[in-house]
Amino acid sequence: VPVFSQTATTPFKVATEPAFPPFEMTDQNTGELTGFDIDLMKAIGEEAGLKIEFESLPFDGIIPALQAGTVEAAISGMTITPERAQTISFSRPYFKAGLAIAVRDNNNTINSFEDLKNKKIAVQIGTTGAKQAGQIEGVELSTFDSAVLALQELVNGKVDAVVNDAPVTLYAIKTAGLKGVKVVGELVTEEYYGIALPKDSPYLQKINDALERLIANGRYQSIYEQWFGI
Ligand code: GLN
Numbered sequence: 001v002p003v004f005s006q007t008a009t010t011p012f013k014v015a016t017e018p019a020f021p022p023f024e025m026t027d028q029n030t031g032e033l034t035g036f037d038i039d040l041m042k043a044i045g046e047e048a049g050l051k052i053e054f055e056s057l058p059f060d061g062i063i064p065a066l067q068a069g070t071v072e073a074a075i076s077g078m079t080i081t082p083e084r085a086q087t088i089s090f091s092r093p094y095f096k097a098g099l100a101i102a103v104r105d106n107n108n109t110i111n112s113f114e115d116l117k118n119k120k121i122a123v124q125i126g127t128t129g130a131k132q133a134g135q136i137e138g139v140e141l142s143t144f145d146s147a148v149l150a151l152q153e154l155v156n157g158k159v160d161a162v163v164n165d166a167p168v169t170l171y172a173i174k175t176a177g178l179k180g181v182k183v184v185g186e187l188v189t190e191e192y193y194g195i196a197l198p199k200d201s202p203y204l205q206k207i208n209d210a211l212e213r214l215i216a217n218g219r220y221q222s223i224y225e226q227w228f229g230i
Pocket residue numbers: 017020059076077078079080124126127128129147165191
């Protein structure tokens with residue numbers, strides 16, 4: 001005789017800022033979260049036996065949520081920085097990125113980071129791009145809740161440049177059909193994304209082990225190829 005059985009495990013809440021394609025975004029047809037980070041985190045959940053439940057938050061609300069313990073982890077294209085590592089813990093790196101400069105197609109005067117002095121720049125609030133751009137001499141910074149909105153400001157001619165994660169800006173141009181914008185110069189930084197956890201989370205080891213297994217068994221590679229090609 002079947003008795004009432006509790007099979008569901010406690011959800012493992014993972015925060016993400018859902019407007020950072022192709023890492024995290026909302027599928028237009030299903031309304032579900034999708035993207036490289038989302039697929040990777042689901043795979044980690046399967047590997048580690050965690051019931052992943054995503055929670056959308058503004059990017060600058062993610063670290064406070066981890067500190068308050070309202071979420072167990074975050075995957076959000078978040079760069080591992082020494083400054084952040086003082087307040088939260090990071091998994092091993094899972095993606096190599098870096099900041100790129102984007103300008104309008106017809107701009108021939110901005111070709112490098114040095115050329116950004118005294119310019120108007122749009123950035124996403126709370127990001128490494130915002131920090132880098134904020135250090136430029138004479139810069140006029142406009143901050144937005146998402147990278148997509150910052151890029152739109154550039155298209156609209158309201159700013160001279162956007163400083164944002166290269167894979168996201170390139171995806172917007174090459175895949176999402178963002179028109180009239182190009183990437184110039186070298187990458188401004190080399191950055192590595194990590195899964196963020198509350199400081200000294202008991203799940204850190206589990207998540208690192210799962211990531212290692214996904215890299216070793218080829219599943220990481222197939223998720224990578226699905227979103228970025230070969
Ligand atoms: N990688 C950048 C950072 O960590 C941007 C992340 C994001 O906007 N989701 O600040």
